[in-house]
Amino acid sequence: MKFVLASKNQKKLVELSEILAHLGVEVILQSDAGVDVDVEETGNTFEENSLLKAKAVMEASGLPAVADDSGLCVDALNGAPGVYSARYGGPELDDEGRYRLLLENMRGQMPRTARFVSAITCCFPNGDVLTARGECQGTLAFAPQGEGGFGYDPVFFVPSLRKTFAQLSAEEKNAISHRGKALEAFKEQLEAYLKK
Ligand code: IMP
Secondary structure: OEEEEOOOOHHHHHHHHHHHHHHOOEEEEHHHHOOOOOOOOOOOOHHHHHHHHHHHHHHHHOOOEEEEEEEEEEHHHOOOEHHHHHHOOOOOOOHHHHHHHHHHHOOOOOOOEEEEEEEEEEEOOOOOEEEEEEEEEEEEOOOOOOOOOOOOHHHEEEOOOOEEHHHOOHHHHHHHOHHHHHHHHHHHHHHHHHHO
């Protein structure tokens, strides 16, 4: 069975293909399915945004489509930056500008607890929808540490490992990350769905 990934990100394609390979599922990027839609992420939740993307690509391609949406939710900031993680502080900021703004906005704030959240939605042409969610709990570091990863990784501290996400190898991060957990949960759901 062929699935379309509602993304232009080759890394996400490899990650999803690997995890679904043994289910006999082939995953292709939306560009390889001839789909050129840029969906506005207007939802209030990660689930809503992943549904918007998956539904649009399923409708445009006629194939089952998978989309993900993720971000960082900080308790002391009422869940911000949340669904606005990629746009926090406006379009002129880069990854470093965004995490520095976050540290600035957290100055003097307590608690420093935060969680990464990832939602994955799969829409089928017959109207069926599968949704999986993964979370990873941590705290905000007081200063960036580590060179790996992307986005907010240098300021997301995992207390049990005493390291930020940016100090973990890709394998270490995948084993505990929001995205790794959501992918595992999605795999289980899809496996059960395909057996029906
Ligand atoms: P997307 O849903 O993959 O587009 O991610 C949305 C935004 O959330 C990214 O631009 C990052 O700012 C942030 N984000 C999501 N996952 C991670 C992660 O694993 N590490 C660091 N930042 C992340």
